[in-house]
Amino acid sequence: MLVTGGNRNTGLDIVEKFVREGAKVFMCGLSDESTAKGMEVLKARSLECVVSQMCDISDANQVAALFDTIERESGRLDILVNNAANQGIGHGGPLEMDAARFHEVFNVNVIGAFQVTQMACNRFFMKQESRGCVVFLSSNTARRAIRKRTAYCASKGAINSMVRALALDLAPLGIRVNCCAPGYINTERWDVLDPKIAARRRLNCPLRKEASGSDIANVVAFLASDDSANMTGEIVTCDAGCSCQHMPEDVDF
Numbered sequence: 001m002l003v004t005g006g007n008r009n010t011g012l013d014i015v016e017k018f019v020r021e022g023a024k025v026f027m028c029g030l031s032d033e034s035t036a037k038g039m040e041v042l043k044a045r046s047l048e049c050v051v052s053q054m055c056d057i058s059d060a061n062q063v064a065a066l067f068d069t070i071e072r073e074s075g076r077l078d079i080l081v082n083n084a085a086n087q088g089i090g091h092g093g094p095l096e097m098d099a100a101r102f103h104e105v106f107n108v109n110v111i112g113a114f115q116v117t118q119m120a121c122n123r124f125f126m127k128q129e130s131r132g133c134v135v136f137l138s139s140n141t142a143r144r145a146i147r148k149r150t151a152y153c154a155s156k157g158a159i160n161s162m163v164r165a166l167a168l169d170l171a172p173l174g175i176r177v178n179c180c181a182p183g184y185i186n187t188e189r190w191d192v193l194d195p196k197i198a199a200r201r202r203l204n205c206p207l208r209k210e211a212s213g214s215d216i217a218n219v220v221a222f223l224a225s226d227d228s229a230n231m232t233g234e235i236v237t238c239d240a241g242c243s244c245q246h247m248p249e250d251v252d253f
């Protein structure tokens with residue numbers, strides 16, 4: 001299997017989940033440094049069965065080189081997890097943001113994920129009897145926007161639409177395409193979060209807790225397994241109930 005952005009945070013937890021289940025996992029990060037760091041963490045957890053490569057998924061040549069490695073090292077691919085994301089943080093509000101930043105976010109989150117998916121299908125899934133499946137990571141912000149993240153929210157909405165469109169076209173070919181839409185996930189960014197903000201975020205969640213990376217990995221594993229064999233084009237939200245509420249409890253009078 002391949003996990004894009006598998007070198008840290010949620011992607012790394014997805015890698016760990018699949019390695020523990022016996023998969024041979026390929027992962028990529030944006031830079032050599034971060035990819036090597038991810039390998040060190042996996043090694044420290046005694047998870048060796050991983051091949052990593054630096055790959056900017058918005059660059060078709062780098063994606064092709066990554067697939068050459070998978071071809072050489074494994075000769076097949078059964079699962080693709082499109083996890084890598086440009087978070088689009090710090091671009092300012094919609095009136096001042098530079099359109100080039102908007103392109104950067106879409107080039108990774110939408111077009112990059114599309115070209116990885118297309119290559120996985122053409123180079124592997126379509127040549128294999130058991131065709132394989134794709135799991136995307138979008139976000140609950142596709143439906144419930146957050147401030148000053150216009151490009152990110154729009155890209156996650158585009159992913160949801162793309163998942164449904166790909167699912168329709170690929171279903172007759174035996175390829176399933178589904179998506180996990182997380183809410184808050186506890187990543188390394190929570191380590192430096194003001195405890196008051198962390199507590200306030202938890203108060204936003206009906207279940208009173210953010211997801212762990214392994215909560216998300218469990219949903220991804222379900223969507224990649226035969227347990228979800230009759231599902232395609234689905235967006236499965238995993239956000240501690242945030243999306244089902246109108247207002248957090250403390251302002252819901």
Ligand SMILES: NC(=O)c1ccc[n+]([C@@H]2O[C@H](COP(=O)([O-])OP(=O)(O)OC[C@H]3O[C@@H](n4cnc5c(N)ncnc54)[C@H](OP(=O)(O)O)[C@@H]3O)[C@@H](O)[C@H]2O)c1
Binds near residue numbers: 006030056083137185
């Ligand atoms: N964290 C949350 O609260 C949250 C909430 C909702 C949805 N999500 C979604 O869940 C997924 C994982 O989130 P996360 O917070 O764990 O992500 P993250 O910490 O921001 O990590 C992003 C990963 O994507 C990689 N990446 C970025 N640009 C890339 C590119 N051009 N080519 C290849 N890889 C690239 C990064 O590599 P480098 O390490 O090399 O930079 C990193 O491994 C993302 O799709 C995110 O949008 C997250």
